[in-house]
Every structure is written in structure tokens, then in C-alpha cells.
Amino acid sequence: MTVNTSPAPTRSSLHRWWAMLPLLLGILIGALAISSVATALPAIRSELHFSDTEVLWLVDIYSLTLAATLILAARIGDAFGRKRIVLIGLAGFAVLNAIGGVATSGLVLIIVRALLGTAEAFVIAGVVATIGAHYQARQRVLAYGLWTATFGAGSALGPVVGGLLADGPGWRWLLLGAVPLAVLAVVLTVWLVPDSRAARSQAWDVPSIVMSIVALGALVYALHEALASPLVAGAVGVVAVIGLIFFVTRQRRLADPLIDVGLFAAPGFSTAISRILISSGASSASVVLISLHLQDASGMTAAEAGLMLLPQAAAIVAGGVLAPVLLRRLRSGTATMLALLLQAVGLGMLALNPAAVLVPLAFIGLGFGVAGTLAATTLFDVTTVDHAGQVGAIQEVGFALGGGLGIAVLGTIAAVVEPGGVVAAIATGAVIVLLAAAAPYLGRGRARAGRNSA
Template structure:
């Protein structure tokens, strides 16, 4: 059993960092109440973590190749644990957002090294088993996040969703130091620091602009300034990559339409399948009265179906063209989101089941084939860069999706409240989106509470329907891009003699 200790070390870190993508979702209403935060802060608690992962994955991989993958992995674990402790002790929303960002930096250091560590620790059949277990653990993390978050929040308090990471981190560090040997790329070049900085600024400014625009208006000077900053930083990133002898991302890879299509599909899948869950959780708890555990269980069908489809159907279709598996998977993701539009003012959690199940089937069908398609579309020497770019696209899709759908959701709330002739519709919409429906309804005169409660239910239904519609369009757009850009031939990486690597089904 000693030979599986490296797999144990890598799986512990992977499970922890992926659980933390979704574990926060069901705790947001409790966080908002305890820290007196609003809707924008709730978005950033989720977004800053995904954004740090997206912005730093490629750079972290290059650092690990040069200075040692085990060293960077252990450093990521230590930083992740320290940031988790700080998150649990946060006294206000600003501190929580800051430390979630630091947590994301530690997560990027871990995530960027996991596949390389497994690749150097195992050979032959053992390597295939290790990647299969790692993929299963990753899928289980997506399913476990909302349930674990609900259990901890309901029985111990929301701060324990962060404190629970401390003993897991300690165990992971001990096993890593004992079982994993150091590895590095002897031909690794220097770090593309200008590329890392410009990409981070571009992604952060665009996300901030989307969130700020929803709160302060799309034509406001700060919002337009942030969009301009993002555009300038993106142009700077392109210029740096074209001129660098050691680019963080080789832009010539984008000349291959198959690779570009897979990246676009990965970004749009994450945005369409996962980003609306935070607003759905707020509705389940603050409007429908479910506890954190029940809300977490209501969201689990997507992850469970994705895991089953990935394990069963994905294995049987691993010889199929990724154009079909990824394309039809995105079609299901878009269709599932459109099914969620059945929600109405009187609906409760059962209305979500068909849409979540169909979306989960799409995620399970598309995700495993994405890695093989990305690797097959680039030269072998660029496979590490291709894998990092794929994970970056996923996390960036999650971050941008939360921002875009948050703006759509809040706009739908506010529009319905204005139609109801409610004074200060924007302020009330902010409070509702922050999980304060009970306070809003309770603040009205007794003879007005029933009417206000009905209006709140209608507003949530409208906001969620708008979000689901946009998600559906994004999923269908992703399918169209994949069908158009990805080639018909079966990828070499998915050939029958190759060991299939089951990819994470989380965002």
C-alpha cells in the first residue's frame, strides 16, 4: 500500500481545493447575515477564488517546473491552510474576500502540480489507475461540496467550512513530505512575469467591471474605466507573449481551430453549468426556507449525474470524436439550463431536478473528452501548456459566469420590484440578493407583508429565469462553437490503447 501514498497526498489536496469551489455556495446567506455584507461581496467571495485559480495556474506550473513540483505543492498546501484559518476568523466581508483570494493562490499552486506529480510517481498500469482515482476524487469533490458545506454551516457554523481544511492540510503535508520525491524540468526557462501580471490584471479588471456595472451602472466612469483597463492589459498580454522567448502561453496554439474550440467550450461550459448555483442557493434558503443541508442536497443531483455519466458513459465513448462528446455535452448543458426556466413564484426545490439532471449529464459527457481533445490538438511538447490553458479556461469561465449571471439576476429582481411600484427597488433588490428576504418582508407593515412576500417570490422567479435563460444561451453557443471548430476525427489521445484520464466535473 505504500506505493499509493503519493496518490493519497495528491488526492487530499485536490479534493480540498475543488471542494472549496462549491462548499461556500450554501453558506453564503449565513455569511451575509453574520458579516453584514451585500450582494456584491457575496459575488466576490466566490469570484476571487476562481479568479486566482484562473490567473495563476499557468504561471504556477512554470514556477513548479523550475523550482520543484513537490516544493511548490507543499507551499501551496501551507498557504491554503493559513488562508483558510484567516477566512474562518474574518471579521468583515472585506477580510473574507482578501483571504479567499490568498486561498485561491494556494489552490493554484496545488492544482498546477497535481498531474505532473502523479505522472512522475507512477508508470504503466499504475499511472492509469492513479489518474483514474484522481479523476474520481475530483468528481466526488464537486458532489460533496454543497453537502459538506451545508452540514458544517447548519451544525457548527459557516466558519467551519474553512476550519475543516486545517487538519486535512496537515495530513496532506505529512504524507507529501514522506511519500513524494522532488521533480523538476531541467530545461525549464525563466518565469514569464510580465505575462502573468498582464493576464491577471486583464481577468481581474473584466470581472470587476461586470460586477461593478451591475451595481453602479454600465455607463458609469468607474465601470468604463475598468473595461478599458482590462482591454489595455489584454493587449499588453498579447504583445508580451508574442515577443517573449519564454511565453506563459504560446499564442500560436490558437491558430488550431480545434484547440481554440475546446478552450471556448470549456469556458462556456463552466459559465453555463455552475455559475447560477450561488443564486439558486440564496433562493432555496432565503425564500423557500430550506436549511443549508437541504439546500446543498437540492443541488447535488447535477454533480451526482455528472459523476455517473463520466464514469459509465464516458468510458464507453472514449473512442468517439470529441466533437460529438463535447458538442452534445454542451447541448445538454444548455438544454438543462433552459429546463430550469420552469421555475415560478410558487415553485420549490423539485422544479430544479430535471434541469440539474440534464445539465449534469452534459457535464459528465463533455468534461472527460476535453483534456484528450486539447492534448491531441497541440504538439506533444506543449501538452503541459495545453492542460494548464484548459484548466485556466474552466476557472475563468466560472469567475466571469458568476459576474455576468449576477448582473442578470439582480437586474431581473430589480425590474420586477419596480413593476410592483416598490420604493427603492434597487436597495431592496440588493438586500434580497444578499439573502435577506425575511428582513425585507418583516420590515413592512403587517397588512402589507403578504403582498410583499408575493412580490418577493415573483421577483426571485424572474431573476432566476433570466439567469437560466442566459446560461442556456451560453451552453448552446458553446455547442455551436465546438461543432464548428473541432475536427471530426477521433483524437489520438483517446485511442483504445490509451488509459483514459477522467477529468474533474467541477467548475
């Protein structure tokens, strides 16, 4: 690939990159909030006297409300300004974390976590749409690489932070420590981040908004409950499918849909979404499965197991930064395929020896960092700036559903296959990622065979 010589950075271009600081800080706060609670659960349960059901809700409610409100948050950003919804989300982080940090009731903490998920939806929708609107070509790849690296690192470091704080100053500092970070992010956002919104006026179709929340919320809930309550999860899953069918059908009829489902017909869009689903699913599932394996089989504490996951966190950061560098030598599709192959190799190595985690987890993280960055960038490259809010919401739903689906499917395999459930689950993940890497090339081969036979 030929690369043009870039001019010296101007003041405006430098200001554009400074704007990434508060955006990435917002992403980091949210990623830590999602993942850090897992290792702090025993301490939280002991102090607030949670039942098993309440513990489950404490973990799941954040992702549930995040996924359910992403599309609505993106539409609000398109209509009233993406910078504005980032500020709303960050202010919500500051206030809600302060309330949760002093909560003495389990119900209050669950409600706080639910509202934090909604605040995170506003932040993510605003950040990804801002990147899509203000960065072009290779700058966009680098911006999304930094986004992927930050989110991935926060998600992987969360269990470490949660374990260390729970064993040290206390679990409340998971929330209280986020308050000054959120305030700092608000100040920097006001100062540095440019605003943008969709060029055309936005319609507000209430049935579409309600059904998007119901369908996505039901789908994420079904994924999270697949192991604990399969019958309930199945019933809720049916509601989700019916809701999604109604939503898609309605969007096709509307002149100004909440989500333009025609985006999925854009060249490469559906392929990129499928790769986001699979790569994020493999990465999330490997963290959960290996963490549990290290604690159950090796007797490690939560903090010790979290520290063993650090190679994956570091590799995700490296992958996000490496993605734009690879594009100097390789086409985006080729680089993404190689990243998925690397992820499949890492999963295969784990399946052969789940106790040797250093190199395999590094491969999985590096593959996800590169593949996630390039796939997310492709979504914006094949669409227009006016679709930035919608594309950002679709992308984030893809990452959220991918993680939930990966954990649900591979976690189910690990639970029902005895003995060697973890090995079987990880090996299955390796095969799925390998097929995702090869799918575009297999499709081209079938198309050529069809032309030859004709």
C-alpha cells in the first residue's frame, strides 16, 4: 500500500489529538467499572448481605442498561450534539460513583450500577461518533486503535484493580476513586473536545425507541442468564427475537429510521460486525474461563488470577496501537485476517495447556486489539459522517453482544462438558475465530466456483 508523505502537524491537528485524552479517560472509567466488580464481589456481598440473586443483578445490570440504551444515546447525540452526551455521561459517572461509594443498601448499589450503565452508553455513543466525525483515513484508524487499546486494557486490568482494592482499602474505592477521574474528564472535555451532530434533523419514533431498548435489553439479559436460568433465558430470548424482528421491519418502513438497517448492505459492513462479535467474544470468554480455571485448579486468589491476565491487557493496548502501522504494509482485510489467525493460535495453545497462559493470552489480546480496531474503522469507512452516531451505536452493541455471547456459549460448553470443559470451550473458540478469519476467502472461492460452473 502506498503512503503519502504527511505534512507537519498544525495547531488544529494537534488540538484534535489532545481531544482524545478526555474521550479515552471516559472509556477507561467505564471499562474499569464493568470488569472490576467481579473480583470484589465477595467483599461487597459480605458487607451488604447480598443474596445470590442480588449478586447476579449487581454484575449484570451494568451491561444490560448499557446495551439497552446505546441506540437511544446515539440518536440524542446526533440531534443535540455528541460532545453534550459525553458530558452528560461523565457527569453521571461522578455523581453516581459518589453515591454508590457510600451506599449502605444493596438495592441502592444495584440501582446505581444500572444508572452507571446508562451513563456509560452516553459516553461510548458520544466518543465513537466523535471519532467517526472528526478523524479521517489513517487518523481514524489510530483514533480507534487508541479507543480499542484503552477499553481492552481497562477491561483486562479491572479484575486486578478490583482484587487489590477489595483486599486493601476496601471495595468502595472502586467507585469513590472514579469520582475525581470523571471530574477531570468533564473539565478536559469542555476544554478540548469539538462538538458535532447529524446534518439533518432527527425524527423521534417512540415505538422504535421503546422496542430498541426492550429488544437489546432482553437479548443481553438472555445471554447473561443462559447458564443460571436457561428456561427464563430462553423465554426472554424469544421476546428479544420478536422485538428485533419488529424493530428491523419498522426501520425499513420509516423515512427517517432510528437505525438505518440498509447500512448492513454496505460493502464490508456486515463482515466487520461479525468479526467484532467473534473477536470480542473470544477475548472476553478467555478472560473469564482462564480466571476461573486458575482459581479453581491452581488455588490462586482473585488478585493473583487477575495479575496473570495482565499479558492480555498489555497485548490489547499494543494491538490497538499497532493496527495503523500494519496498514502501511497490508490491506485492512489482510491485516484483520492475520490478527484473527493470531487470536486462534493463542486459543489453540490455551486448549493444549490451560496452565501456560503468558504467551497464549498475549496472542489473544494482540489479535483482538488489531482486529477490533480495523473492523471498527471499516464500519465508518464504508458509511457517511451523517451516520456516525448510528454506526457508533451498532459498533458498541456488537462489542457488548460479542462479549456476552462468547461468555454464554463457551461458558456453557465449559460447564456441561466433563471432564475437560475448559479445554473443550477454548478449543471451540479457536475453531470459531479461525472460521471468521477464513470466511471472506471461502466466500470468494465459492463465488469463483459458481462462475466457472456457469
